[in-house]
Amino acid sequence: MKLQSYFDSETNSHKSFELPGARPHYNPDRPGQVEHIFLDLVLDIPNQTCKGTCSIRLAPVRSGIENLTLDAVNLNIHSVEVDNVAQNFEYDGEQLHIQLATPTQVGKPITIVIAYAAENPQRGIYFITPNEHYPNKPTQVWTQGEDEDSRFWFPCFDYPGQLATSEIRVQVPQPLIAISNGELINTEDAGDGKIYHWLQREVHPTYLMTLAVGDFAEIQDEWNGKPVTYYVDKIREEDARRTMGKTPKMIEFFSEKFGYPYPFPKYAQVCVDDFIFGGMENTSTTLLTDRCLLDERASIDNRLSESLVAHELAHQWFGDLVVIKHWSHAWIKEGMASYSEVLWTEQEYGKDDAAYYILNEARSYLAEDSSRYRRPIVTHVYREAIELYDRHLYEKGACVYHLIRGELGDELFNTAIHKFVQENAHKTVETIDLLRAIEKATGRNLLFLFDQYVYRGGHPDYKVAYDWDADSKLAKVTVTQTQAKSGDNGSKNDLFDLKIPIAFGYVKDEKFSEFKTFTVRVHEQQQSFYFPLAEKPDFISFDLGNYCLKTVALEYAIPELKAQLKYDPDPVSRIFAAESLAKKGGLEAVKALSEALENDAFWGVRSEVAKQLSEIKLDQAGVALTKGLKDKNPLVRRAVVNALANIKTTESYTALKELLQAGDESYYVESATANSLGNMITSATLKDKEDEVIALLSSILRERAGWNEVVRVGAIAGLSQLKTSPVALNLILEYTHPGIPQALRLAAIRALGTISTGQTANNVAWIVEQLADIAKETFFLTQVAVVTALGQMETAKAIPVLQSLANQTPDGRVRRIAEEAVQKVQKNVGSDRSVKQLREELDLLKKENQELKSRVENLEAKSKVNSPS
Numbered sequence: 001m002k003l004q005s006y007f008d009s010e011t012n013s014h015k016s017f018e019l020p021g022a023r024p025h026y027n028p029d030r031p032g033q034v035e036h037i038f039l040d041l042v043l044d045i046p047n048q049t050c051k052g053t054c055s056i057r058l059a060p061v062r063s064g065i066e067n068l069t070l071d072a073v074n075l076n077i078h079s080v081e082v083d084n085v086a087q088n089f090e091y092d093g094e095q096l097h098i099q100l101a102t103p104t105q106v107g108k109p110i111t112i113v114i115a116y117a118a119e120n121p122q123r124g125i126y127f128i129t130p131n132e133h134y135p136n137k138p139t140q141v142w143t144q145g146e147d148e149d150s151r152f153w154f155p156c157f158d159y160p161g162q163l164a165t166s167e168i169r170v171q172v173p174q175p176l177i178a179i180s181n182g183e184l185i186n187t188e189d190a191g192d193g194k195i196y197h198w199l200q201r202e203v204h205p206t207y208l209m210t211l212a213v214g215d216f217a218e219i220q221d222e223w224n225g226k227p228v229t230y231y232v233d234k235i236r237e238e239d240a241r242r243t244m245g246k247t248p249k250m251i252e253f254f255s256e257k258f259g260y261p262y263p264f265p266k267y268a269q270v271c272v273d274d275f276i277f278g279g280m281e282n283t284s285t286t287l288l289t290d291r292c293l294l295d296e297r298a299s300i301d302n303r304l305s306e307s308l309v310a311h312e313l314a315h316q317w318f319g320d321l322v323v324i325k326h327w328s329h330a331w332i333k334e335g336m337a338s339y340s341e342v343l344w345t346e347q348e349y350g351k352d353d354a355a356y357y358i359l360n361e362a363r364s365y366l367a368e369d370s371s372r373y374r375r376p377i378v379t380h381v382y383r384e385a386i387e388l389y390d391r392h393l394y395e396k397g398a399c400v401y402h403l404i405r406g407e408l409g410d411e412l413f414n415t416a417i418h419k420f421v422q423e424n425a426h427k428t429v430e431t432i433d434l435l436r437a438i439e440k441a442t443g444r445n446l447l448f449l450f451d452q453y454v455y456r457g458g459h460p461d462y463k464v465a466y467d468w469d470a471d472s473k474l475a476k477v478t479v480t481q482t483q484a485k486s487g488d489n490g491s492k493n494d495l496f497d498l499k500i501p502i503a504f505g506y507v508k509d510e511k512f513s514e515f516k517t518f519t520v521r522v523h524e525q526q527q528s529f530y531f532p533l534a535e536k537p538d539f540i541s542f543d544l545g546n547y548c549l550k551t552v553a554l555e556y557a558i559p560e561l562k563a564q565l566k567y568d569p570d571p572v573s574r575i576f577a578a579e580s581l582a583k584k585g586g587l588e589a590v591k592a593l594s595e596a597l598e599n600d601a602f603w604g605v606r607s608e609v610a611k612q613l614s615e616i617k618l619d620q621a622g623v624a625l626t627k628g629l630k631d632k633n634p635l636v637r638r639a640v641v642n643a644l645a646n647i648k649t650t651e652s653y654t655a656l657k658e659l660l661q662a663g664d665e666s667y668y669v670e671s672a673t674a675n676s677l678g679n680m681i682t683s684a685t686l687k688d689k690e691d692e693v694i695a696l697l698s699s700i701l702r703e704r705a706g707w708n709e710v711v712r713v714g715a716i717a718g719l720s721q722l723k724t725s726p727v728a729l730n731l732i733l734e735y736t737h738p739g740i741p742q743a744l745r746l747a748a749i750r751a752l753g754t755i756s757t758g759q760t761a762n763n764v765a766w767i768v769e770q771l772a773d774i775a776k777e778t779f780f781l782t783q784v785a786v787v788t789a790l791g792q793m794e795t796a797k798a799i800p801v802l803q804s805l806a807n808q809t810p811d812g813r814v815r816r817i818a819e820e821a822v823q824k825v826q827k828n829v830g831s832d833r834s835v836k837q838l839r840e841e842l843d844l845l846k847k848e849n850q851e852l853k854s855r856v857e858n859l860e861a862k863s864k865v866n867s868p869s
Contacts, residue, residue, distance in 0.1 A: 001146050001334070002278035002311045003389055017375035019819060021383045027161045027326055031068055032060040034164040035109060037206070039154055042171045043141055043213065048127040050141075051117035054154045057164075058112060060104035068112070070096040071151035071158035074122065078115040096155050114155050122778075122810045124152025125211070128273050133738035138233060139176065140214035142272045142287055144280055145207035147327060147385040156206045161325045161428055163203035171195045172213050179212045179231060181283045183265045200283060202264060203426055205323055210282035212270040223248040223262065231270040232293060239293040243305045244269055246348075250313050253347055254340065258317045259418025260425060267316070269309070274742075276780045278308050281315030281337070288312065291708055291743065298707045301634040301666050306348075307341040314340030322421055325428035327385035331377045331454070332434055334389070335397020342398060352571045355546065356604035358402050359572050362549055365395040366459070372820070374457040378431055384812035392457075399549040400453050406547020407449065408442055416441040452496055453549065458483065460496040462522075464542045465555040475531040477502055477540065482553075484525050497523035501544040504537035505568060512567040517544055539564035539577075546572040554580040562592045574600070575608045582612035590616055594624035597640075606631065607639035614643035622647040626655045634666035641669060645676035648683040656680070660696065667707055671714025674700055678718025694719070694727055701731070709744040716744065720751035723758025729767075736770065746785040749774060753789030757828075768797045775805050783814045791821030794828040 034056060041052035058068075073094050080087045080098055088099045096114070104110065118125060128140040143153060151158040168180040173193045182200030189195075200209075216231040219240050228247050232240040247269065255261045264284035275289040292305040318340075319333035338361060346354030368391035377392050377400070405413040420429075420437035431454060439445055453459070461483040467476040484494035500522050503515040516537070520529050539560045542552060554561065554576055561584070564577035578596065581589040593616075596609045610628055613621045625647065628640035641659070644652040660673040674697055681689045700715040716735060722728040732755060735748035749771070756767045768790075775786045787805060790798040799822055806818035 001280050001315075001389065002308055002337070003394070014369075014374045015372070017373040017379070017387075018381055019383060019387075019816065022381050023383075025327070025380050025382065025385070027159050028069075028157075030061055030161070031065050032058045032104070032109075034157055034162045035059055036165045036167070037154075037156065037209070038167040038169070039209075040169045041211075043173075045127055045129065045139060045141060045173065045213075047119070048121070049117055049119045050121070050125055050153055052115075054114045054116060054156070056112045056114075056156070057109055059109045060106055063104055063106045065104040066100050068098045068100065070098070070112075070114075070155045071148070072096040072114075072116070072155035073124075073151045074118070075152075075155065076117040076119060077155070078117070080115075081113045082110050084113075116155060118153050121152050124149040126274070126276075134742075138214060138273050140212070140272055141172075142212045142214075142270070142275070143210050143282075144276060144287070145209060145282070146280060147207065147389070150206040150209060154209075158206050160205040160207060160323055160327065163205055163323060163426070163428065165203055166200045166209050167198065168209070168211055169195060169197040170211060170213075175215055176213050177216060177218070177231075179216075179268055179270055179285055181208070181210060181285050202283070204283040204320060208281070208283045208320060210280075210285050210287065212272060212285070212287055214270075214272065216270070221245070221248055223251040223267070226262065226264075227266040227268075229266065229268045231268060233271070233273075233290065236271070236290070236293050239295055240271070242296070242299055243292060243294045244309055246306065247309060247313065250310055250344060253344065254314055254317060257340075257343060257414070257417070258421045259414070260317060260321065260421045262316065263321045263425065264316065267313070269312075274779070274781075279312040281312045281319055283320045284316070286312040286315075295707045297665065298667055298710070301638070301668055303345075303349075307345070310341050310344040311337045317421055321426065322424045323428045325430050326380065327388055328378055328380040329430045330385075330388055331393050331397035331400070332429060332431060334393045335377075335401055338394045338398035339401040342402065352602045352604065355570065355572050356575075356602075358399065359546070359575065361395040361398045365391045365399060365549075366551065368392065369396075369458070376456050377454045383816075386812050387816055396453075396549070400449075403449060403453065403547055403549055404438070404446060406545055407446060408438070408444060412442045412444070448497070452498075458494065459549050459551070460498070460522075461551045461553075462542070463553045463555060464540075466540050466557075466560065468536050470536065473533055473535070475504060475533050475537060475540075476528055477531070477542075478526065478528045479520075479522050479542075480526045481522070481524075495523060495525060497521070498548060500542070500548060502529070502531070503541040503544040504531065504533060505539045505541055505564070506535075507538040507563060507567050512569055515541065515544065539568060541568055541570065541573050544570070546570060552576060556580065558584055558588055558592075562588075565592055565596055571602045571605050574602075574605050578605070578609050578612045582615045585616050585618075587618065587620060590618055590620045590624065594620070594627075597624055597628050603631075603633040603636050606633070606636045610636065610639040610643040614646040619649070622649050622652050626652060629655060629659060634664070634669050637664065637669045638666065638672045641672040641676050645679040648680050648686060650686070653677070653680050653686055653689060657692075657696065660700070667710040670700075670704070670711045671717075674711065674714035675717040675721075678721035682721055682723070690722060690725065694722065694725065694731070698731060701735070705741070709741050709747070712744050713747040716747045716751050717754075720754035723755050725755075726759070726763060729755055729759060729763060733770065736774065742781070746781055749782070749785040750788045753792030756789075756793045756795070764793070764795050765797060768793070768795065768801060771798075772801045772804075775801055780811060780814065783809060783811070784817065787814060787818045787821050791817075791824045792828070793825055796825070796829050798825050 036057040038055040041050055043050055077091045077096060080089045085101055087101055090097045125143045130137045148158050150156055170178050171190050171193050172178050178196035180198035182198050185199045186197040217234040217237050219230040219237060221228040230240040230244045251262050266284055268285045269288055271288045271290040271293055273290055279286055279288045292308050294302055294305050314337045318336040324330050324333055342354050342357045345357045375392055377396060382388060416438040419441035420434055423437060424433060460481050463480040463482050465478040481495055499519050501517055501519045503517040505515055506513045518531055561577045561581045565574050568574050581592055593609050593613050597606055600606050613625055625640055625644050629637060631637050644656055656673050656677050664670050677693050680686055681693050697715040697718050701712050704711040716732060719728040719732055732748050732751050735744055752767050756764050771786050771789055790802050802818045802822045806815045809815055
């Protein structure tokens with residue numbers, strides 16, 4: 001499953017992951033092995049009803065079992081039979097308790113047949129139909145089982161430890177078609193409808209059983225004779241080919257990478273409307289959000305859709321072929337699916353792109369660790385399993401696989417992954433099984449890594465200093481683990497014990513020449529290492545290859561940082577050098593960064609350099625950034641636009657205004673520009689541009705509807721920065737009404753929270769009322785948008801709305817983020833408006849100081865040039 005960024009938070013430091021009500025979770029005792037599940041269903045789409053029978057063949061694990069308990073939430077249970085004999089049962093709305101008329105016998109499977117109906121289900125199965133606000137919405141039905149939502153649409157033993165074959169026979173109205181797991185073994189007409197009969201011959205858990213129904217275009221592809229099919233709305237066929245056309249190539253790549261040919265009879269990808277996640281890896285039949293489908297213009301700088309396709313496909317091995325035994329071990333599949341995005345990026349776009357990708361995976365985890373909570377990757381203490389589906393599970397999980405790869409090397413890493421998949425195909429696994437496979441395949445015991453990165457929370461924060469002793473020709477490198485504060489109780493427990501390669505780089509004829517590399521054990525709070533070298537190095541690369549999940553602050557002199565930024569072959573190391581140079585500040589740093597922005601061969605480094613330039617408050621930084629608006633790569637231009645928002649000068653404002661008016665080939669560049677213009681005029685020096693920006697953003701909202709509303713979402717974000725403007729507020733409110741395209745409406749709802757922090761008390765109360773009204777809608781994404789908005793507010797009036805949502809929502813994800821938002825608002829309420837006024841005054845002083853420093857830097861530079869040598 002691929003989540004979108006619904007679970008972001010911006011406050012607190014290492015709060016507990018475990019909220020009140022969290023408890024240890026274990027798989028239930030197993031009465032027997034489920035061998036086969038057969039659903040025979042009829043869909044009544046106008047009445048949002050799914051009805052029929054669920055048959056479960058169970059091989060008892062022991063004799064004498066008299067009671068069975070199945071998961072079944074809010075279903076109408078009509079009857080229960082076992083081997084054609086009616087059974088007594090009790091149903092409490094959450095579990096179905098069957099009193100067996102005949103106790104079980106080992107070796108004698110039983111077949112349980114339950115007649116039932118799911119009417120207006122809250123989760124599990126979703127009915128999408130046109131309505132008064134969205135008359136063009138398609139008619140579709142689709143399911144979403146992960147984590148424990150299959151029980152909302154059929155009775156089952158709903159936990160991942162049970163693997164069974166499955167079968168779905170479903171009647172749907174014409175002209176709709178039904179897609180499910182496995183092979184289509186039969187179709188037949190039934191009145192004004194049609195029956196589709198699908199059979200999944202390979203065992204899998206209930207959460208991976210799926211059904212997708214709609215009037216889809218069916219686009220055929222193939223891999224090694226197996227059908228590869230894309231199902232999309234009939235007007236999106238070209239977008240489907242553009243977005244998913246690399247799937248056969250990916251299947252070939254992952255079959256080789258995982259050492260196991262694609263294991264199922266077909267691979268289908270179904271793009272559905274209103275999907276609540278990015279994608280879901282149902283066995284042989286992935287469901288994707290239709291928001292991933294790219295038009296031609298979106299495809300020039302959007303690789304997210306390609307990564308989504310790779311992520312869900314990789315799950316067919318990690319998650320579907322090899323199944324987790326319990327949710328607490330979900331990192332095995334989600335971490336690898338996320339790391340497969342990196343592996344595919346490396347295959348398709350090269351090592352630099354892959355290195356940058358894993359850096360951003362690490363940053364995503366680090367943001368959650370620092371601002372939301374810290375937790376072990378593997379934990380069985382939670383309220384609902386879906387709470388585990390966070391950045392620790394996905395992004396940190398990916399970084400752990402990268403760390404394993406760095407520890408083993410590519411050849412042994414591939415060998416270990418092959419061993420793990422081959423030994424555990426069509427079985428369930430826990431984390432220990434991965435450790436055992438690595439040891440069997442390579443002889444390496446990596447428990448020390450898992451103990452530090454998987455079974456406990458956190459990561460090392462390194463500070464690295466360097467000195468050169470010319471007389472003795474010794475390089476001294478001092479490494480401090482700053483996450484372990486001296487004097488803290490138990491600080492030893494915060495230390496990491498890792499072997500880190502330190503490389504000394506040499507430059508010859510203005511090109512990188514070679515590394516002299518040493519590997520050291522870093523295990524104390526502060527250690528100094530001495531390295532004999534024939535000559536002074538030009539730069540130092542700490543953690544060569546950057547396989548270690550960490551933060552690092554480089555305390556090198558400017559010449560070494562400049563050399564590393566220019567010559568280090570690793571783009572991540574160049575990025576770390578750029579960050580450290582920016583912290584040094586000054587004209588010399590600006591010149592080095594400006595040169596990198598213009599000349600670095602890799603777009604990712606240029607993007608990061610743009611960000612760092614904006615941190616240096618010198619006019620020369622703004623001049624360099626403005627030149628960067630001409631970069632050929634739209635991803636770099638987007639980064640430059642975002643960076644210029646921090647410069648807030650008349651020149652940078654004019655450059656961005658002209659860019660937005662003229663347009664850009666990239667939707668995302670235009671969107672970022674609209675957002676940045678709103679951000680810029682919050683500065684006291686540009687306050688007089690407010691009316692001009694509102695007029696420009698208003699015209700964008702009227703005129704630039706397009707793919708996924710990206711550009712108009714940027715305009716809404718820009719307006720939300722004008723926090724004292726009632727005009728901007730009214731514009732945003734216009735786009736929160738039902739009938740507005742969903743992506744734009746959700747952005748406008750979120751923006752109400754951002755703009756609220758500068759509005760009058762009456763307007764703030766009005767915003768809360770609007771959000772309280774929208775909160776009554778049951779759609780998951782709408783509720784998340786409301787919670788996001790309320791969580792940004794600085795009024796206690798937001799708290800009752802959040803608490804009401806937390807208490808009433810049936811969705812554990814919404815409940816959790818609403819509870820976290822309550823805590824955030826409680827902190828926000830303490831904000832002081834006088835502080836905001838001081839900040840505005842400080843902005844003005846900074847501007848004046850920046851102009852003064854820039855003039856001084858220029859004078860100093862000129863004096864150096866003119867002084868006698």
